[in-house]
Amino acid sequence: MAVLDLKGLLKIFGTDVRAVDEIDLHIEHGELISLLGPSGCGKTTTLRLVAGFIDPNAGEIVMDGEVVSNASSVIPPERRNMSMIFQSYAIWPHKTVSQNVGYGLKFRGITGAEADKRVKSLLSVVQMDHLGARYPSELSGGQQQRVALARALVVEPAVLLLDEPLSNLDANLREEMRFEIRRLHDEFNITSIYVTHDQAEAMVTSDRICVMNSGKIEQVGKPSDIYDIPATKFVAEFVGVTNSIPGKMSAPGLFEASDGAKFMMNSDGGKTGELVSIRPHRIQVHSENADVGGADSQNVLDGEVTRGYYFGSTVDYLVKVPGLEEPLRVIGDPHQFFGLGSKVRLTIEKAAVILVSDS
Amino acid sequence: MLKGIIAGLLAVALLSAPAFAADDATMRAAKKEGKITWYSSLTINIAQDICNRYNKKKTGIKCILHRDGSGKLYRRYLQERKGGIYVADVVHTSNLGHFLNLKAKKIITPYKPAGTDNFNEKFVTKDNYWTILRAGVLMPFYNTKKVSEKDAPKTYADFLDPKWKGKIIQSHPSYSGFVTNGMINIVNRFGWGYYEKLAKQKPKIVQSAAGSVPLIARGEALIGTGTTSYTLLKQMQKGEPLKPVIPPAGLALVTSPNSVFTKAPNPNAARVFTDYLFSQETMQLLADYFLYVGNPNVKYPKGLPALKDINLMAIGGDELKKKNKPTRAKFKKLFGV
Amino acid sequence: MTQDAQQLPGMISGGEPSATRKFDYTIIVWVVLFILLVILVANPIFQLFKESFFVSEDEAGGFTFQNYIDAFETDEYYKPMYITMMLAISVGSISLVVGAVMAWVVSRTDIPFPNLIRNGILASFVTPPFLGAIAWIFLAGQNEGWLNKWIRGLFGLSEEFYLFDIFTMKGVIFAMSLYTFPLVFIVVLAGLNNISSDVEDAANVAGGGTFHTMFSITLPLVAPSLFAGFILAALEAMILFGIPAVLSIPAGQHTMTTQLRAFMVSEDDLLGLASAYAMPMLVLAIGMVWTRGIVLGRRGYATVGGKGGQRRPQKLGVWRIPIFILCMIPLVCAIVLPGFALLTTSFMRNLGGGLVWANFTLWNYHFILTNDAVRVSIYNTILLAIMAATGATIVAAVSAFIAQRKLIKGHQYMGFMATAPIGIPGIVLAVGLFAAYTKQPFVLYGTLWIMFLAYLTKYLPLAYQTANAGLSSIHPELEESCRIMGANRLQVFKDVTVPLFKTAVIASWILVFMPSLRELSASVLLWTTNTKVISVVVVAFYEESLLGPISALGVLLLLITLVAIVAGFRLVGRDFMSSSG
Incomplete structure (x- = not known):
């Protein structure tokens, strides 16, 4: 004791x-x-x-x-x-x-x-x-x-x-x-x-x-x-899989990736950092031009599937998004499968975008 | 401490005194020393017998035997001396040449053993640096089960007959003073050509004079160019199928001296033991082993030819000393080892 | 995760708290080990080197190159070198074939009685080679050898006919191979045991038969072991003294070892010449050990394809019995026939008298037991073997413990120091010790100590390898877990380290004790009146052809060895003789 x-x-x-x-x-x-x-x-x-x-x-x-x-x-x-x-x-x-x-x-x-x-x-x-x-x-x-x-x-x-x-x-x-x-x-x-x-x-x-x-x-x-x-x-990448996106805070609550894509996020509480981490399963995949609504309450991005592996309970995608250097890794629902080359629409909650320090 | 000093003084007194037989005082000092180491080239069973008999007497002095060939004993003693190690008290080998060297360097000291006054003059020396313990001849021989008397070699030249090729044993001279001595005699008589031809017969080489006897007795080889007469005759007495060859040219007589070392660690025991070596008892024992001794009162066993009946070849110590090394070197050249 | 910590330099595993570490004992350990190494290796080799450049006389001589000129320019001295090389290559090759095939048979096939073959090979490994050679004189002497007589009798051939003649170079090669092939066997067996039989199964599936698989798959995979085995056997043939002393001198042929000894016992002082003559042997031997090390890697074993895995014996089919008989031949030649020859000869009155009751005697035993030299030698042999085994085991166990537990700074050099003498041939070492310790101020010549030094140096690498192998199987965590459970260092040592290390220590002791019983090549140059050992007495008796007493002495030596082996089996278990590389 x-x-x-x-x-x-x-x-x-x-x-x-x-x-x-x-x-x-x-x-x-x-x-x-x-x-x-x-x-x-x-x-x-x-x-x-x-x-x-x-x-x-x-x-x-x-x-x-x-x-x-x-x-x-x-x-x-x-x-x-x-x-x-x-x-x-x-x-x-x-x-x-x-x-x-x-x-x-x-x-x-x-x-x-x-x-x-x-x-x-x-x-x-x-x-x-x-x-x-x-x-x-x-x-x-x-x-x-x-x-x-x-x-x-x-x-x-x-x-x-x-x-x-x-x-x-x-x-x-x-x-x-x-x-x-x-x-x-x-x-x-x-x-x-x-x-x-x-x-x-x-x-x-x-x-x-x-x-x-x-x-x-x-x-x-x-x-x-x-x-x-x-x-x-380091923590984001060592514990689980994540998308690390380099860039900088361009305004309060707004992160701008190096290649131009912008992400809205919850109040950062004054944190500083040059990276955001987004877990793949926090990204939702929708068909092209799907009506996802609320573009001011969530991030909406369009992209193209460059890889999709079917795992039974999930599908593991890589989606190339304009304005991002690296494709995003996304874990999707297997009931709606998008083949290679499909155009898709991605939504990400503000809360899923986490600012991390690049150390 | 005092005892040590007295013993030391006694030893010095003894060393500087003229060489006389051991008296009571020597005996007491010898008992205090308690042991004596004998470097001897006498064949091991005889040498060990002498030591065992001596030890059985319980004189308070223990005989320790170190038996090896003449050459090895000589080297060993000099090597030990170089390192300041003194183990040996009494030395006995068959290389008179070595004794001349030892005398020149005062490594051996004069001592006249008790009871040698009436000895054959050939067995004693005037300066008493050594006394001849035993003598023998180098005898060629053959296996009687494998070789008939008719076929057996009769002369030295007969050993060169091609029918013996690969069936001869020759002892190596490097380690045996007996063999070196015999070789010099034969070279004096027949020249090196004899050994050049013998080498072509591809004899087996053994490393001691006596080493050929058991091998020929076993029939592993058929004839031997020469072994110590006493070994041969003793084995014949035991029933081994062997017989000597006595060539008309004669046999080499080898006399083997015995001396006390100047730096013997047990000087008194050395003298007491030397007296025992030349006592009537040991002299008779050696005679029983078919060795010739200086004591005229011993009885020789049946089968040992009297020295006067043999045509003897002999060389002096100086000649042995001079020819010793070249003879061994030449042998190695001819026979390979 | 522990390994990342352990690999870091300077880490002290289980380090004592700094507050209680009042004195750095590193320095004491190093000084002791350094002095030991100087005494055992550096000084003898230095003196050997020095003597080779000086005129040797009983009085001091000056600097010279003459020793080297004599050693390499004289035909009679040059020829033994050539003969020795020829012997090494022939014996190495024969041992390689016999040893490798038998290792394969034992490790990989459904041969009957594999343990009989294994134990037979280990038995020939511990048989003193000089005794085997002497026994083979009785068996294969040209005229009276039992085998020749038997064949003559069988075919009614003339007295002139003989099939075998042991006193030839072929005889020497035969006798040497009998006692060196076990070296190849042990090394190749270790190599084979490291390969999974999956690779063979794959070859079988692909259509390769048993023998095709052996030659095309299995043996190439253990090529490093084969090479190491060849090197070991060739090296042994090069540095062996007993067999050439018994067989090749009568044949009129010196090898390097017998020539070296002839220099040392010559009535002239030839220490300088002997030292110069020893140099090529020293260089060659170290070179061979070094090459073997490179081929096998540091562990001394060839590891192929990780874990041994499941083993499925190859089917020999109709060849099962013929191959078994073939495998028994070397064993019969190495142990059964020589043992029988020595035993019967030891009870014979007349050597030519044959195996009849009238020829029975106990005289040979009486002779050796009443002979001063023999009695002293039995005492010395056993005393020296105990001293050497104990000394080597203590030094080896302490160094291995320090090295494995990284107890002091520079622990990584411990293994190098303990195995430094590995390449030095016994007889060369003896010349060095002779040169170093027969003169003031360190006169050890004439005492058992100089022979103790020779044995210790010769067998320390073996003891170290055994102790080290045993210790490395004890994971440090076994000790740490004891510590954290509440035991202090002493209790850990008593409760965990000692019980687990004990087996390796006993094995190492016996592995030094057994060869010490029969050590000849160093002893033959270092013995004096009071320091005879059994092996040199056998050689001295042989030089006088006292074949009966030698046989009795040989039987005695084999009995002592047997007792040591049985004790080893009891204490350590069957594998103790193969536990070292």
């Missing part, structure tokens, strides 16, 4: 590689927050800083008001009352499932019958109670992951750290385990940090997502905020 604060956290590898570049992050008690980003963005380094495996060059990590890491002193991992789930599961091959799960208890003064009871109950939570005597080499990947979860939870840690826990599982199992992790979180309510490069995983499991890039935090917010109102071009 813990509140975590990362303040100005800096980690430099070698002489000048700023793997974690002065980040600030506040994590509430019982919250599950994802660190989302591509390889090399610093998310794993951040996690390992929190775990105490590496020490920061500057800044501090505060846990329930106590500094656990700063540049001059670091509490070692074993004294932080944290648990961690590793990418490789890190199940000890020379210990049985029960021995793996029960290992951490002895350091917390829990032994004998009480320890056995806790191990058994945790194994039943992860539906592994019948396999306690097995060795890890006799388990499937998903079962090993469940053992890792049980081992991490049995010690009732203050903080749970998860380092790409599902990346070694196959697709079906990965989907199942996402829900499993969220279910366990709801059951135990442990403050958790979840590192992943898979946006779907982050969306499903997290209370909040922290998108990282090049050692810096791009945006922190609820999954829906991250998706609907990305703050930066």
Whole structure:
């Protein structure tokens, strides 16, 4: 049960590689927050800083008001009352499932019958109670992951750290385990940090997502905020698919693309930026010259289909629009299919045009 | 510490004193040293027998045998000396030439073993730098199961008969003083042409004088150009199908000296052990092994021809010293190894 | 995602908090390793180089090029080089064919008893080659060899007839190939196990038969392994001392190793000449190891097409039994016949007496057990093997641990240092050690320490590769997960690292222990009265043709080796001998 604060956290590898570049992050008690980003963005380094495996060059990590890491002193991992789930599961091959799960208890003064009871109950939570005597080499990947979860939870840690826990599982199992992790979180309510490069995983499991890039935090917010109102071009493009249109604000509520097309948008709240992001499914496709009405309440654009892939539940179009350098990507309704070369009319709500900073 | 100094003084006294047989004081000091290392080219079963018998006496001195060929022992000692390592106390090989070198460099020291006063004069020296422990002749021989007496070689020249091609064993002179000695004698008599022709017979080369005996006994080759008489006769006594060839031209006599090293780590034990080597007991043992010794009182076994009955070829130490290296080099040129 | 962090330079995995890091122990580790490397490799090689330019006399001599002129201009010295090259190429080629075909048969076909063949090959791998050569004198001597006698008897041929003569260059090539083909087998087997049999299935589907597939698909795919196997076998043939000492000297032919030893035991001081003579061997050997490294890549294995995947044995059909018999021939020649020959000869009174009860004796065993040299040598052999195995394993385990866990600065050079001696032939190393440690101020000659240094240097690369392979299979996360569960560094080491690393350490120990038992090429130049080992006593006995006692001693040595192997199987499991590259 813990509140975590990362303040100005800096980690430099070698002489000048700023793997974690002065980040600030506040994590509430019982919250599950994802660190989302591509390889090399610093998310794993951040996690390992929190775990105490590496020490920061500057800044501090505060846990329930106590500094656990700063540049001059670091509490070692074993004294932080944290648990961690590793990418490789890190199940000890020379210990049985029960021995793996029960290992951490002895350091917390829990032994004998009480320890056995806790191990058994945790194994039943992860539906592994019948396999306690097995060795890890006799388990499937998903079962090993469940053992890792049980081992991490049995010690009732203050903080749970998860380092790409599902990346070694196959697709079906990965989907199942996402829900499993969220279910366990709801059951135990442990403050958790979840590192992943898979946006779907982050969306499903997290209370909040922290998108990282090049050692810096791009945006922190609820999954829906991250998706609907990305703050930066990086977030918009990394989380989901989007149309990024370069240009500038020509008047309040009006964005002018570099090649001349104009977009109306909701009040920008004084934001500045040189890009707008429009999600493909927020664009509606209509037949040529269709009456769409309300040209002052929505953006109306005419274009020509240059590509259309049929996916069953959707159609994925590229539509060339005059005044835009790049064709717009549009997700359309499959009941009305437009072939290659069709002239179409597109409508976009003002609220779907999001101004983002180009960083 | 004091004991060490006394022992040291005693050793110095002994070294500078004229060479005389060991007395009680020497015996006590020798027991304190407790061991003696013998570098010996005497064939291993005899040398080991001597050591074992000595050790069984429980004199408080342990005999440690290091058996190798004459040349290897000589090199080893000089190499160890170069590194300041002194392990060996007593040395015995079949290369008199080496002993001349060792004497010139004062690496060996005079010592007259007890009981050698009445020895055959050919076995003792005036300056006592060494005493001849044993003598033997280099004997050609053949396998009696594979070769009839009629077919067997009778002379040195018979070894050049093409019918023996690939069936001869020749010992390598580089490691055996016995063989080098014999070769020089034969070259003196027949010239290098003899060995040039012998090389064309493609003999198998073994690396010690005695090495040819088991191979011919097994029938792996049929005739040997020369081995130590004592090895051959001992194996014949044991029933191996072998017989010597005694060519009219004669056999090379090889006398093998024994000395004490100047820098022996166990100087007293070295002298006590040397006395044992020349004792009636060991002399008789060597005679039983078909070796000739200087002691006139030993009984020689049946089958050993008396030295006076053999036409002997012999060279002096100086000649051996001079011709040693060129002989080995020439052998390598002719025989390839 | 962990890899992006690990690849960054200077990262200290599981780094201790800076507050508690009071002293930088990097410097101590480096100094210790540096001194070790200087003692083991740099100084001997430097002294070897130096001696080759000086007149060697018992008193000091001056600078000269004469040693090189003598070594390369004299016909008798030049010829052994030519002979050695010829041997290396012949033995390499024969081993390549035999080893590769047997690897294919074991890895890819439905041959009966594949484990019998595998274990047989591993057994010939640990048989001391010089014992095999001696046994083959009994078997294939021109006149009295049992095989020749048997054939004469079978066909009623004359005494003059012989089929085999082991004392020829062909005999030397035969005997060498028997004990070097396992090297090719091990390397090619590893290569084959890395290819999925999908590629073969594809060839079968396209209409290729079993043998066509082998020659056109499978073997070309493992070409790097084949090349590496050839290099290893040729190198072994070049640096082997025991077999040529036993077989080619009687045939009037020196190889480079026996010539080198002849220089070293000559009654003249030829250390300079020997050093000059060793140079081409050193350069060639290092060159060969280097080439092999380039071909195989740094891992020492040829990896083809990722994961091994499902394996479907190729059907040999009617050839199944004939090929099985063909595969047994090298094994029978390498182990069964020599073992039988040594065992029976060891109980014979007269060597020419044959296998009859009247010829039975225990004298040979009595002789070796009451012989000073033998008793000292048994003690020394076992003591040295234990020392070398323990020393090499400790150095290897510590260096591998530092390298893998990136514990100190410059950890990436650890592997290079531990495997630096890999190309140095044992006999050349021995000349170097002899040159370095027979003179003041470091006189080690005459002690077991100089032989310990030789063994340690010779087998350190093997120990390192084994320990490193074992350690690299322990993911660092296994230790980190232990840490985060509440264990401190010591507890992690005790609960996770040691249990998981133990197997590799034991395997490495046994892999050094076994060849140390029979080490000859370095020992034969370094032994002294009190530091004899079994192998040099065998050679010394051989030079006096004491064939009976040698057989008894050989049986004894094989028994000790057998005990070590059985212990290895018990402790580590069957695969321990193939666990290193």
